[in-house]
Amino acid sequence: MSVKMFRNLVQQVKQMINAECGIMDENGLILACTDENKTGHTVNNLQQVLESDKQLVRLNGKTYQKVNINNRYEYIVYLDSDSEESARYLALIALNVKNMGIYYDEKFDRSNFIRNIMLNNILPGDITLRAKELHVANNAYRVVFLIKTEGNKEAHPYEILLSLFPNRIKDFVIVIDEESLVLVKELKSKNDEKEIEKTANIIIDTLNTELMIKATVGVGTVVNNIREIGRSYKEAQTALLVGGIFENEKTIIYYNNLGIGRLIYQLPTTLCKLFLNEVFKNNSRDMLDGETFHTIQKFFENNLNVSETSRQLYVHRNTLVYRLDKIQKLTGLDLRKFDDALIFKVSMMVKKYLEKVEKKM
Structure with missing residues (x-):
């Protein structure tokens, strides 16, 4: 109490x-x-x-x-x-x-109940009965926001989130650990994407301005049964993990928008290494310097458009063509061709994933 x-x-x-x-x-x-x-x-x-x-x-x-x-x-x-x-x-x-x-x-029992569903600490057969006892709607559209914070350890983001989402019947704020909180939010409809985006932005902006805390939010998919909250939570976890590898500049990461990163994340590391060895024979990737990688990144950002890329890099068009020719000579991949560009893009993501895995080991 x-x-x-x-x-x-x-x-x-x-x-x-x-x-x-x-x-x-x-x-x-x-x-x-x-x-x-x-x-x-x-x-x-x-x-x-x-x-x-x-x-x-x-x-x-x-x-x-x-x-x-x-x-x-x-x-x-x-x-x-x-x-x-x-x-x-x-x-x-x-x-x-x-x-x-x-x-x-x-209030505490409701939050604890939702927490137990997320962490799979309650039998599926008991969920409906317990929801009825606690007056928690069994069928409602809900989505899980997993908030990772870093910075001031003395700050209390839990209290801030409670004040942001005061409806204790429909919305639940749950502490997972010292750096992780969860918001389980009820929505009006399954396709309420604007509300989801608005909520995620409010969380990021408020924690930043009120507590000077940097936060990242992983968002699961919308579920319509209380039993599926655990799935949305796992998706939010995956969003943060995959986003932390491939989109670490983003503060809000949606499970639905992980793209090819989710596919790579699920591949065995042995298969990833085999793919890299196949693409970059004789460690040709290691011969590319930082300036070359920056050029490649800009080239991809501009949809393989040579003129626009050279303009943004403040270099002559012929200079960019020379760099692309050099990349082709070293790797055997002509990035002006869609298929080769796709292979190189995927290989860069695979390399990022392997570096993250090896760092954890």
Whole structure:
């Protein structure tokens, strides 16, 4: 339960009641008190209150009321007064505490439930039943955003995301680890691409401006059954992994737009090495310098257009032709031809993938 909520409550009580008011857990630890100096201290000799069959107990000039949540006494509210009026006030305060506890527990249980589905920690047969108990829609369009953060470890992106997506019934913010959070967002329709893009951009921009945190978002596909949330989560993971290799300049990566990178990512490394050896015989790729690779990149960006590429590189057209001839001589691939350009492009991506794999080993 959020202690901050309790402290806000007792501060409101302080404005209305001229008596000390406090909220304790079942062990007597004061979680919130109108006398802030007592917060965090433990009250001894509560045994008589805990063992009493009565919910309301008067003892040594104070009135205590136990708060029952889910058939268990979880909190004790007290007032430093034993008058009848105090008992009425205490009943209202205890009701507030109970409602807060139920609300918080429901919210936590929902988030935990969604987390268990994503991580495959719940039996498929139990999902529908548990969703009904927690009032979570079984059939709704949802998409998973996996957010990876880097930078300030003292920042709290979880709180920021909660404030951005306050609908606790339809949207769920879940902490995965120190650097990873998940947003499971409900959509109005399966093809609500504008809303997905808008949401991803809001996350990136807000974390950057509010917390000065660099973030990358992987987006899974839209699913329409709660059981499929785990699939969308795995897709978001794959989007970040594949995007980190082939599109590391992007901050938002969609599983649906991974293209050939997804195919390469699923290939065995032995097959990738065989392909590179076949394309670049005698390690001809290693003979290409940084300037040559920059030229190739620009040439691909301009759809193999010699004139436009030479203009952007600020070189004469004949200079670019000379460089392309040199590449052909070294590799046997004429990048002005579509088939050869495609082979070279794929080989560059395969090389990137192998370098990433070898770096992890």
